[in-house]
Amino acid sequence: MLLSRRRRRALNTVGKVPGSIVAQKGSVKGQIRVIHYDAKGHTDQKFETVSELNQFVPKKKSAQADAAAHESAEYVPIERPDHVTWINVDGVGDAKMLKELSRMFGIHPLAMEDVANVHQHAKTDIYGDMLFLVVRMPTGDDGFETEQVSIFLIDGLVITIQEHPGDCLEPVRHRIANKLGRIRRRKADYLAYAIMDAIIDGYFPLVEKFAERLDEAGVMLESGGNRQLPLHLHSIRGELLLIRKVMNQHRIAIMNVLREEGELISPDTALYFRDCQDHVQQIIEAADTDRETCGEVRELYFAMLGEKNNDVMKVLTIIATIFIPMSFVAGIYGMNFDPKASELNMPELHWAFGYPFALGLMALMAGGLLAFLYRKGWLS
Template sequence: MFEQSKKYFSYILNPMELLRTKKVLQVNPTVASPRAEPEEIKIFVFDYNAAQADVRELKTVPECFAFLDSPKTTWLNVDGLRKVDVEKICAHYGIHYLITEDILSIGQRPKMDEIDGLVFCLLNMMYFNEKDSAVEIEQISIVLGKNFVISFQEDAAKDVFNPLRDRLKISGSKVRQNGADYLFYSLIDMIVDNYFVVMEKLGEKIEGLEEDIVRNANTRTLAKINMLRKEMIVLKRSIAPVRELVNGILRSDSDLIEERTEKYFKDVYDHILQANELAENYRDMMMNLNDLYLSNVNLKMNEVMKVMAVVTCLLAPATVIGGIFGMNFENMKWLHTNTTFIIAAFAMIGIPLIMIRIFRKRGWF
C-alpha cells in the first residue's frame, strides 16, 4: 500500500513521468492516432547524375511532378506531413493507398513492403535529448521507384541526412556515380548508423548511473533506473524490427535493386545486428543495475541493523545489572554497602569493553 501511494505521489510531483510511460507503452495500430498537421510543408529536390546535380527547394507540390520523368536520379525530401499534399504526391508517383496510409500514420512498427513495383520502408530516426535524458523518435517513410526516391518526415530539424546532402553536391562522390537504389541504401544506412550515436550516449548515462549507485544509492537513483529502463524500451522497439526490414530488402526480387547494391544492404544488415546485440547488452546492464541497487540498499540496511544489534548487546549488561539492583526488595545483600555502586559501575563498563574485544576478534565489526 505504501509503495503504491509512493508511486502515485511521484506522478503528482512529476506528471510528465506518467505521460512518458503512456507514450512508451502505447501500441494500438487499429486506432488512428491524431496528427497535428503543419501549416506548410517543405519539399527539397536533388536531381542528379554523375555529371551534374540540381538542388532546389520547391514552393508548391505540383512543381515536383515534373521530376517523375527525369532521366536523372531524383530524391524528393518532404518535410511535414500534410494529408492533402502527401496524397497528391503519392497519387502522381503511383504509390499505393496502403503505403499512403502508413506514411500518414503514427507509431507504426518499422517494416518493408513491395507494392506495385515500388519498394517502401518505414522506420524510426532516433535522437537523444540531453536536457530530458530521453530517446526521441521520428517516423520516416522512404519510397524507392524507378530513378527516384521519396522520403517523408515530420521535422527537418532532427534530420540525419546532412552528410548525404553534402556528398550529393560533390561530383566525384560514390552516391553520384550510382542510381536510386544506392541512394535508397544511403538513407537507411545513415539512420542505422545514428542508432549507435544514441546508444553511445545511453551507455554514458548507464555508466554514470552505475557510479552513483555504488557511491550513494537512494530513491532518486531508483527513479533514474526506471527512466533509463523506459528509454531502453523505446530503443529496443525501434531497432529490433529494422533487422527484418533489411532482411526483406535482401530477399526482394525487385528490379529496382541492382545486384551490385546488395552487398551494401548486407553491410547495413550487419550493422543492425550489432545494434540489436548492443541494445540487448544495455538491457541486461539495466537489469544488473537494478539488482545492484537492491543489493546496496540491503547492504546499507544490514549495516544499520548490525550497528543497532551491537549497541543493544553492549547496553544489555548495564540493563541487567541496573534491573537487578533496582528491584524493590528490602533484604537484598550488598544493596546498601558503599562498594556496591562502584562494583556495579565497573561491571556496567567492563563487560561491554570485554564484549567489544570479543566482537572485534571475531570480525563482526
C-alpha cells in the same frame, strides 16, 4: 513517460475506410525539396505545390513492353534511367498534399495512409513496381525518441516524407552536392540505401550517450550510491529496450528489401543493404550489452545497500547486546523495596561499596560480552 510512448496509438483513422488519408493533429504542413542529379551535375530546388513536381514523374513503359515482359519466360530487368530524383517532403500535416502526391506518382492509398499515421513501425512493403519503406529516425538529445521517415523507391525516383523539418540526412545531400563517393554514379536504389544507412548510423551516437550515462551510474555507485540511481538505471534500461525493439524491426525490414534483389534492388546495391544490416546488428548487440550492464549495476547497488544495512544492524545489535544485561542489573536495583522491613530487601543499600559494586558488575558484564563477540569474530 516510457509507458506513454509504448501506448501511443493513432486514433483518428479508427472506423474509417482503409486507405483514408487523415492528417494527424499538430502535424507540420509539408515543405517540398527536390534534388535532381546524375554523374554530370545536380540541382537542388524548393517547391510550393505538388503540381510543380509533374516534371519529375517517371515515364512508364509502353503497354507492349509490359506485355512482352510479362509473357517472357526469362527475367527482363527494369531499365533504370541515368538520372535520379530525390523528392523530400518535410511534414505530414497537409492531407490534400499527400493525396496529390499519391495520385501523381501512383502511390497506393494504403501506403499513403501509413505515411499520414506516423505510429508505424519500421517495415517494407511492395506495391507493384514500387518499394515502400518505413524507417524510424532518432530525434532529440535527451532520451530516446523517433520520427517516422517514409521512403518510396520508384524507377529513377526516391520520395521521402518526414514528420518534421530537420533530419540526419545532410551527409547524403553533401555527398550529392560535392560528388563524393559513388552516389552520383549510381541509381535510385543506391540513394534509398544511402538514406536508410544515414538514419541507421544516427543510432550509434545515441547508443554512445547511453553508454556514457551508464558510466555516470558507475561513478555514482563508486561514490556511495544515490537514492535516484535505481530510477536512473530503470530509465536507461527501458529506453535501451525500445532501441532494441526498433532495431529489430529495421533488421526485418532490410531482410525483406534483400528479397527484392534483382527487381527493385540491383545485386550490387543489395551488398550495401547487407552492410546496413550489419550496422543494425551491431546496434542491437550494443543495446543488449548495455541492458545487461544496467541489470548488473542495479544488482550491485542493492547488494551494497544490503551490506550497508547489515553493518548498521550489526552495530545496533552489539549495542543492544551489551546494554540489555546492564539494564537488567539497573532494573533490579531500581525496585522500591524497604530494607527496614526485611534484612533480605536489598542489603547492598546499607553497604558502603554497594553502588561501586553495581557499576563494576555492569562493566564486567559489558567487557565479558565484548570479549565473547570478539573471539567469535562478530566485531570485524
